[in-house]
Amino acid sequence: MNLFVYFIVFVLLSIGAYWYGRRYSLGLVSRDRRRLHSLPQYYGYYVALWSVVPAFLMLLLWLFLDQDLIVHLVSAGLPESIKSLSPDELGLYLNDVVNLAKGNITSSEGDAIMQQAAAHYRHLLQISHMALGIAVTGSVVAGAAFSLHRIRPDFRSRPRVERMVKWLLVLSSSIAILTTVGIVLSVLFEAIRFFKIIPLTDFLFGLQWSPQMAIREDQVGASGAFGVVPLFAGTLLIALIAMLVAVPVGLMSAIYLVEFSGSRMRAWAKPLLEILAGIPTVVYGFFAALVVAPVLRSAGESVGLQVSSESALAAGLVMGIMIIPFVSSLSDDVINAVPQAMRDGSYALGATRAETIYRVIVPAALPGIVGGVLLAVSRAIGETMIVVMAAGLTANLTVNPLDSVTTITVQIVTLLVGDQEFDSPKTLAAFALGLVLFIATLLLNVLALHVVRKYREEYE
Template sequence: MSTSFLLICLFGLGGFSYFFGRRRIGALTRAARVKQHSRDVYHGSFVALCAVGVPLIVLLAWAGLSPLLLDAMLEDFLRRQSPDLSLGEMGVAMAKVKAYFSGALPEAFTGELIRSGSAYFAELRSASNQARSVAITLLALGGLAFGLSKLAPRFTARPAVERVFNAAMMMASAIAILTTIGIVLSLIFETLRFFDKVPVMDFLFGLSWSPQIAMRADQIGGAGAFGAIPLFAGTMMITFIAMLVAVPIGLMSAIYLSEYANPRLRGIAKPGIEILAGVPTVVYGFFAALMVAPFLRDSGADIGLALSSESALAAGLVMGIMIIPFISSLSDDVINAVPQTLRDGAAALGATQSETIRQVVLPAALPGIVSAILLAISRAIGETMIVVMAAGVAANLTANPFESVTTVTVQIVMLLVGDQEFDSAKTLAAFALGLVLFLITLMLNVVALYVVNRFREQYD
């Protein structure tokens, strides 16, 4: 039975169990003449969950685990057929078997080994499918029987259903957390492999970035340099420029919107600013590359400054514009959360509006504003598209914002675009960069959380 057919059957069974459970508990209660503990709905849901819940989980687990098992068995089979296959040849053979099995590979390109492997694979697949169908059917019927056996007027179906929902919510959040852990672990393992090839110190403190690898052992200039400092310097510079733009503008517009603007203007202006956040970053990218960068270069030329047409300044300015809504929207929220009584208190002491804002409202809102800024920095550090298009890809170690620089994220893209072996230093370097980047943004987020919790005033 195919997966979709099984799923349809399960849902059908679920619906049936629900209505059957409801009818059954009604009959039971009428016969027993006692007060029913839970409403019919809960008894029906309980039976349906019993019948469908476990089979669904098994179905999912099967989909995840059976390919691994089948692969292992196929590899074992091929190994027995021809014991002298190398690791690489084995990989090719496995891929070919599967391609031939699915019909993607014409028979002309196969040999005896591939064909017999394919036949074996077909056998395995059908055995697995049959086993799955039997297991699911048994589990579903068993669950249904179990659920029905539980039904009784005094059976506490309502808390039982509650527990199931509780578990479902827990699983959902577990998936999110486990995925994060998985990503981090894969980053860590690939990074460790990278550090087998390139020393940690060379990577973290090297001043030169030129990630090439030798195609041949005797190639001249084939040794790459994997010093990440220029990339992080570039990232920091662009982020810094972006913050120079975004923090003052974002903060001041937040103050204007929350303290000065009348409600009607605010109702229009706030969503207006938030539209900025909805513009795809690639649009910002070509805005930066095609409008801002040439404009900067030309106006630089007018006053005698040599700006390259791809510059950290252009990327930073446009990224700053992109970040404004983060800062203004979050700051606006925290400024609004400052209780009106504090403003009244300051006003009653004879403070002017701007004194009240500077000396009372902003200090009270500061933790929230700081965390808004840190979140915006995380966002700026992770931004790629604008930098690719406006700041270039040359890894210059420079403090001059008029020159072309590159960032960590851009280089990760550069490393992974194109054809190369997966375990080359060049590819693995991307993981190392990713890990360091992740650690930096993680740290920023932790600091942001700490600041908010440590300095937050409790207003009840």
């Protein structure tokens, strides 16, 4: 609520600052804009940016720090008996203080000391908010005054605004990059914690996956085995089935769309194919679990085959359907990029369309197609929802597509669903699996991008 008010105020302030800066600059030259170095709106932008951006940054910094700072101050004011508690217990106690102050439910009834601490907290919070208000207002005023002071008719506001815009863009892109780096690092560190308990070699080469750990000493039947091989095998089996569906169908539909269909056919067939990519994966998931799997099972029974009701085949087939538009639209692009001169050259030698496609176009586009297929594979390996719903949970090490297998993504989901303790290998295993998955798809993507880039240079 408070933040929202600040937001509105900032928007209004920047509009006001823009308007005033623009007017002020025009006033300096008695409304003759030719005498200004830059267009008047640049002076407006300049004032607006100076008024709002520093204040906004200050607000953000404050929001990050004030809670910790206040809690620290409160804990400093507590009696010795409480301060001497172990760090964990002290943390819990302070949590209660904060909750009490905010009127939330607390885990223990507050005694007099806690009440007092809570009052202290509330008091500090009030001071903090007031100080923040003053600081932000001061920053706005100072920024506006500074920028207005610098405006002269020959003041070059245009390049300055340009530079500020550049930094804004740098900031945005670095948020995206830093977040990714942060995720990778946190996965990495948790995975390292996991590997301190379970040796890396056991994890990578173990043939047994059963992550149930005994919570108490006397519990039975749960020793915990963290061999990732069956999961990898299951993932690859399902991905392989998916690619066996998606590559031929996707490639051939791309060839049809580029080489054979008329422009009117293409105009509605291509978007229709791309709708497949827009279907939520959860819909594919229950389609696989509720339609495809039972059909496969009864079909298998009628010819005397034992088909698991959560077969790798069902999940793989549906995942393949899901990936078709991915393969077809990437192949479509690379086939389209094969120069018309190649086709003309082949036709002029008396080749038919099919011969031209088979002997010239596909070979020429092959590196790009391979790149697209590799991207599709990494998509298939990382796909979660379909396999959660349609593939099994038992980690069978098998190549029989009619058996039930499980995948890395499915196991990550099952490991983290429900209440978990965050220091047991069972939970940490999810991070290790995530890391493995990340490295596998990263390698595939790097390979794919490399292949695609190499192809780009072919005709230049």
